[in-house]
Amino acid sequence: MVSEGRKAALATRPEILLVEDDSQIRRFIKAMLTAEDYRLHEAITGEEGIAQASSRNPDLILLDLGLPDRDGIDVIREIRQWSHIPILVLSARGQEQDKIKALDAGADDYVSKPFAPGEVSARIRASLRRAAVLDKNEAGETVEFGNISVNLAARRVLVGGSEVHLTPNEYKLLQVLLHHAGRVVTQRQLLKQVWGPEHVNEPQYLRVFMGQLRRKLEADPAHPTYLITEPGIGYRLLLETEHN
Amino acid sequence: MAALWQYGAALVVVGVCTLIALPLRPHLAAANLVMLYLIGVVAVAAKLQRQVALFTSVLSVAAFDFFCVPHYFSFAVADSEYLITLAAMLAVALLISGMTSRIRVQEAAAAEREARVQAEGMRTSLLSAVSHDLRTPLSSITGAAGTLRSHWEKLDVTTRNELLGSITDESDRLNRLLNNLLEVTRLESGVQLRKDWFPLEEIVGAALHHMKRHIAGRKIIADIPSDLPMVAIDDVLMEQVFVNLIENAVKYTPETTPVEILARRNNGAVEVEVLDSGPGFAAGHEHRVFDKFFRGRSNEVRGAGLGLAICRAIIEAHGGSIYAENRKDGGAIIRFQIPFGDSVLKHNGGTGGNGE
Numbered sequence: 349m350v351s352e353g354r355k356a357a358l359a360t361r362p363e364i365l366l367v368e369d370d371s372q373i374r375r376f377i378k379a380m381l382t383a384e385d386y387r388l389h390e391a392i393t394g395e396e397g398i399a400q401a402s403s404r405n406p407d408l409i410l411l412d413l414g415l416p417d418r419d420g421i422d423v424i425r426e427i428r429q430w431s432h433i434p435i436l437v438l439s440a441r442g443q444e445q446d447k448i449k450a451l452d453a454g455a456d457d458y459v460s461k462p463f464a465p466g467e468v469s470a471r472i473r474a475s476l477r478r479a480a481v482l483d484k485n486e487a488g489e490t491v492e493f494g495n496i497s498v499n500l501a502a503r504r505v506l507v508g509g510s511e512v513h514l515t516p517n518e519y520k521l522l523q524v525l526l527h528h529a530g531r532v533v534t535q536r537q538l539l540k541q542v543w544g545p546e547h548v549n550e551p552q553y554l555r556v557f558m559g560q561l562r563r564k565l566e567a568d569p570a571h572p573t574y575l576i577t578e579p580g581i582g583y584r585l586l587l588e589t590e591h592n
Numbered sequence: 593m594a595a596l597w598q599y600g601a602a603l604v605v606v607g608v609c610t611l612i613a614l615p616l617r618p619h620l621a622a623a624n625l626v627m628l629y630l631i632g633v634v635a636v637a638a639k640l641q642r643q644v645a646l647f648t649s650v651l652s653v654a655a656f657d658f659f660c661v662p663h664y665f666s667f668a669v670a671d672s673e674y675l676i677t678l679a680a681m682l683a684v685a686l687l688i689s690g691m692t693s694r695i696r697v698q699e700a701a702a703a704e705r706e707a708r709v710q711a712e713g714m715r716t717s718l719l720s721a722v723s724h725d726l727r728t729p730l731s732s733i734t735g736a737a738g739t740l741r742s743h744w745e746k747l748d749v750t751t752r753n754e755l756l757g758s759i760t761d762e763s764d765r766l767n768r769l770l771n772n773l774l775e776v777t778r779l780e781s782g783v784q785l786r787k788d789w790f791p792l793e794e795i796v797g798a799a800l801h802h803m804k805r806h807i808a809g810r811k812i813i814a815d816i817p818s819d820l821p822m823v824a825i826d827d828v829l830m831e832q833v834f835v836n837l838i839e840n841a842v843k844y845t846p847e848t849t850p851v852e853i854l855a856r857r858n859n860g861a862v863e864v865e866v867l868d869s870g871p872g873f874a875a876g877h878e879h880r881v882f883d884k885f886f887r888g889r890s891n892e893v894r895g896a897g898l899g900l901a902i903c904r905a906i907i908e909a910h911g912g913s914i915y916a917e918n919r920k921d922g923g924a925i926i927r928f929q930i931p932f933g934d935s936v937l938k939h940n941g942g943t944g945g946n947g948e
Contacts, residue, residue, distance in 0.1 A: 444828060462767050464805070552789045552822065559791050563818065570793045570800070570814035570853075577798040580786075580828040 362476055363387045365406040367397030367423070368438065369416050373461075377410070377468070384469055394418030401427050408475055410468075411455070412438045413446055421446075421453050428454035434475040444580035448534055451581070457531040474530025491526055493574060493587040496565055498526065505565075512564050517542060521557055522565075525575070525585035534582040558583060598640045602648040605632045610655050617660055622674070625660045626681045629653075633685045637692035645689030653682045725769055729762035736762075772898040775832065776884065779905040785829070787910075789822040789933070792855050792862060798827075799834035810842055811850040820855055823862050824933030829906045836899040837866040837926055844924070845870030861912070861929040872918040881916050903928070 364386050368374050374390055381388050389404055391397040394415045401409055409427070413420035424435055437450045437458040447458045456475050459468050490499045495508045503519060505512050514522065520542045525533060539548045547553065558577075562569035576584045609632040613625045629652040637645035654667070657678055662670040669675060736755040740747070747755070793816045800812060834853070841851040849869040856863050873881060880886050882904040885897040900916075903926075907914045912930030919925055 462763070555789070555791055555794060555822070559793060559818075562793075562797075568814070569818075570796050570816050571812065572797045572801065576801050577794050579795065579798050579831040 361385050361387050362407040363389065363404065364408050364410060364472070365389045365391065365397065365400055365404060366410045367391045367394065367400075367415065368410070368412040369393065369414075370412070373412075373438075380468065381472075386472075394420070394423040397423060398426055401431065401433065405431075406433060408472060409433055409435045410438060410472075411435055413443075413450060414440075421449050424450055424453040424455050434478060436471055436475055447581055448536075451532065451534050452536065470530070477530065478528075491529075491587075496574070498522065500526075507565060514561070514564065518557055518561050518564070521554075521561060522585075525583060529585050529587050532578050532582050532584045536582075538582065598644045599647060601640065602636050602644050602651065605636055606648060606651045606655050608632070609652065610659050613656075613660055622660055622677055626656060626677065629656050629681070630685060630688065633688055634692060637689040638696070642689070642693040645693055646686065649682065649685030649689050652685055653678055656681060726766065729766045729769075732762040733759050733766075769898075772902060775902050776898055776905070779902065779909070783829075783909060785826040785909055787824045787826055787933075790825055790827050790830075791822050792816055792820060792864070793818075795825070795827055795830050796834055796853055796855075799831050799838060802831070803835055803838060806839065807842055810847065812838065812853070813850055814853045816853070816855040817857075820857060820862065821932055823930065825910060825930065826906075829909070833903045833906050833928075834866075836903050840899055840926075841866055841868040841870070841924070844868070849923075858929060861931050863927065863929045865925055865927045867919065867923060867925050869919075869923040872922060872924045873916055878916045878918070882914065900926075 364381060366374060366377055366381075366388055368377070368390075369392050374392075378388050378390070389400055389406060391400050394417050397409070397411065397415075400406075411420055411423060415423070420437065424437075427433065427435065434456045435454065437447065437455045438461060439447055439450070439458050440461050450458060456478070457471050459471050489501070490497055492498075497506045498504075499506075500523075505514055505519070505522070521538065524538060524541045535551050535554055536548050539551065539554055542557075543550070543553060558575060559569065562572055562575050566572045566575060574586050576586055578584055606629070609629050613628050616628075617625065633645065633648050633652055636648040657667055657669065657674075658665065661674045661678070669678075736759045740752060740755050744752070793814075796814050796816060800807070800814070838851060838853070845851070845868045852865075852867045854865045854867070877886075882900045883897075884901040886901075904914050907928045907930060910930045912928055914926065914928040917925050917927070
């Protein structure tokens with residue numbers, strides 16, 4: 349018999365579709381996600397993944413880029429034609445170009461293999477939370493992380509209780525990162541959204557402004573806690589410290 | 593077949609010898625003029641193919657006969673004595689060209705043999721280092737997992753956790769080693785740098801963030817002036833340099849001691865120092881620590897001796913240099929310099945606008 353409380357939990361447990369051809373990796377991800385109360389569906393090929401993405405309509409897709417039948421980038425593009433389901437890419441370290449391609453094709457984030465403990469769950473949580481953060485952004489609420497608080501309606505930023513003045517571009521940069529909180533944003537995406545499409549090939553601006561933003565928000569800009577650089581890829585705003 | 597240009601070159605050489613010989617003809621004996629042509633034959637045999645050298649020998653004899661033996665400007669020979677000169681010249685020229693060519697072939701073979709022996713030696717040292725360093729963590733992992741599997745019920749919770757801990761730690765170690773090996777292989781096969789302008793602070797920050805589990809509890813001081821200009825680097829590779837240097841410093845020093853990262857401007861280059869307060873390098877090891885598979889400081893600390901070799905390869909690929917030395921008051925310093933780039937960008941504090 350299932351208790352009432354358990355039934356309610358079952359109804360809200362997020363569904364995750366795992367598309368991965370390696371059975372050992374499927375096995376441990378299944379054990380881990382089941383233990384963390386997610387419901388898991390598995391697909392072994394890209395075709396199967398696309399089919400299940402449409403039939404099961406999961407809350408999130410975990411997609412291995414090296415599938416036997418189809419290029420992972422193609423799978424992302426195809427799913428993106430009809431769905432905004434968050435897609436989290438599993439990829440080997442050192443394949444930065446593949447990760448950028450996946451992100452530009454519409455993936456939400458990536459996790460490098462081998463995964464650090466807690467990394468997969470932290471990324472899943474960040475991607476699932478996306479909707480909630482978006483709502484807050486639109487409602488103009490206050491987002492708080494560490495000793496920093498950002499009031500989105502008043503465009504006010506407080507660090508340790510005292511107001512910090514951000515230039516319009518610095519604020520816009522922070523806003524875009526907040527919009528994608530916890531998830532990586534490629535350089536290209538940031539340049540496009542903050543400076544406009546004509547500036548996507550001028551990453552120096554981005555780096556200068558990111559440095560300024562760090563100096564205003566971080567206690568030690570050379571050892572940041574929130575505004576994280578992913579070399580070769582882009583930036584990530586961390587609201588919660590990852591479980592390690 | 594020798595290329596046509598080689599025969600052309602031979603013609604030129606014999607032509608030059610003739611041009612030198614003609615004005616000397618009244619002053620020198622014919623036997624000495626022969627020497628001039630033989631020098632030409634040696635030159636050709638040393639640089640060009642064997643059949644071209646033989647061709648040069650015959651051509652030299654003909655030219656000598658035509659220009660330097662009376663009757664001049666004719667192949668006819670006035671004195672039959674000259675027939676001996678011509679025959680001797682032909683014999684010597686053929687002999688020289690044959691011998692020189694043979695020496696060249698032997699030289700090439702010897703060089704190839706030496707390279708093969710060297711590569712073999714490298715492979716042996718690589719294999720023994722790698723197989724040892726791969727097998728040790730692998731044994732711990734299979735041992736711990738096997739023990740957990742067969743004795744799960746009998747093991748107390750603490751022991752289970754210890755064994756699980758060693759499985760994750762040793763897998764981490766295997767992963768780092770594999771990454772280093774792949775990196776060395778990639779760098780040695782000549783890596784293409786993806787350079788762009790970066791603030792050094794950002795690269796150090798990324799390295800520290802990605803190592804945070806590794807450096808938890810350690811005091812790491814990064815002192816990078818905020819007005820340091822951007823530097824033209826490959827960000828992914830330079831992050832690797834900082835990760836390796838910090839990892840090394842942390843690995844070889846007591847937990848209570850700090851690690852410092854300093855950066856400053858030094859003419860057209862940025863100079864970075866990573867300092868620790870550990871035991872430092874053994875005397876005489878300062879230059880060898882950047883060699884592949886050299887494990888400088890102690891045998892108690894594990895590692896394949898690849899970290900600093902990778903740093904050197906990356907720094908040198910950036911046109912920079914890297915050194916190791918001991919601090920006067922104890923501890924190690926690794927110092928590297930890389931040029932800022934072609935021109936120093938003045939984007940610090942800029943407000944955007946048009947690039948470059």
